[in-house]
Amino acid sequence: MAVHRRDVSAVAVVLALLWLVAPAIGTTPVDAAGRLRVAASIFPLYDIVRHVAGSAAEVVLVLPPGASPHTFEPTPATVRALAGASVIFVVGHGLDDWAARLARGAGVPDPVRVDRGIRLRRVYAGGGADPHYWLSAPNGKRIATTVAAELERRAPDRGAEIQRALAAYLARLDTADREIRRLLADLPNRRIATVHDAFGYFADAYGLEVAAAFEAFPGREPGPRFVVEFQRKIRASGVGMVFTEPQLSVAALRPIARDLGVTLGVLDPLGGLPGREGYVELLLWDARAVAAAARGVTP
Ligand SMILES: [Zn+2]
Incomplete structure (x- = not known):
C-alpha cells in the first residue's frame, strides 16, 4: 500500500512538472517581431x-x-x-x-x-x-x-x-x-474546353460550361492520343473556346484550334506570375481571358 502511494505521488510529481512546462510546449512559435x-x-x-x-x-x-x-x-x-x-x-x-x-x-x-x-x-x-x-x-x-x-x-x-x-x-x-460577373455577362458562347480540368468551380460560379477537359497528366504536355480524343469531344460539344494553361505551350495547340475553328486562350489556375500577382488578380485575369476568347481574341 505504501509502495502504491509512493507511485501515486511520483505520478503526481510528473503531472505537476508537465503542467509547469505545458504552457511552453503549447505556445505557438513566433519570430522576434511576435509574428x-x-x-x-x-x-x-x-x-x-x-x-x-x-x-x-x-x-x-x-x-x-x-x-x-x-x-x-x-x-x-x-x-x-x-x-x-x-x-x-x-x-x-x-x-x-x-x-x-x-x-x-x-x-x-x-x-x-x-x-x-x-x-x-x-x-x-x-x-x-x-x-x-x-x-x-x-x-x-x-x-x-x-x-x-x-x-x-x-x-x-x-x-x-x-x-x-x-x-x-x-x-x-x-x-x-x-x-x-460583369466581364462574363452576355458572352456569345459559354461553352469552353480546358486542357487541364481545373475550372469546374469557376464555371459553376460564373455560368460557364466546361464541355470537354482531360486530365491525362495534369501539368504535362498531353500525348497525341489525348489530343485526338480532345478534338473529338470539342467537335461533338459545340465548344467555342479552348483553354490551355501557362505551363503548356500555346503554339502546339494553335493548328488544332484552327482546324476546329475555335478560339484559343490561356487560363491560369495558380497565378503568382506577371499580371496575376495576387489571388484576386488571378480570378480577374481568368475572367478577362474567357471574355476575350469568347469575342474571338487570341493571345
Ligand atoms: Zn490541377
Missing part, C-alpha cells in the same frame, strides 16, 4: 493567407510560382523553408499531398485543409473530388474565413487585427466577384 510563421502549399492559398494575416504572420509559399502541384517534387531546401512554421494550409483531396509529407519532415503539425463550408464537385476528369475549389470568389471568401479562424486560434492576441484584415479582404473579393 507567427505559417506556410501555404500553393500560390492562391499563400496570397489569401498573406492578406488575412496582415502583419500577424510571416507566410511561406511551398510550391514555386510556375510549377504544377500535380507534378511537384520537393527538395531538401523546401523542407528547410518550412522549419519553425506552426501550421501549413493545404487544399487537400490529392492536389498537394506532398505538403503532409513535407510538414512531417520539417516538424510542422498536421496540415490544415481550407475546404470548410465548400461543396466539393464530384465530377472531375482526375477522379474523386475536384480539388480546384479555390477558383471562385465565393469559395475564396470561405477559404479566407477558415484561415482567419485558424490564425486567430494560434495568435489570440492578434485577433482584432486578423478580423479587420479579413473584413477588408472579403470586401475586395465581393468587388472582384461583381467585376467577374
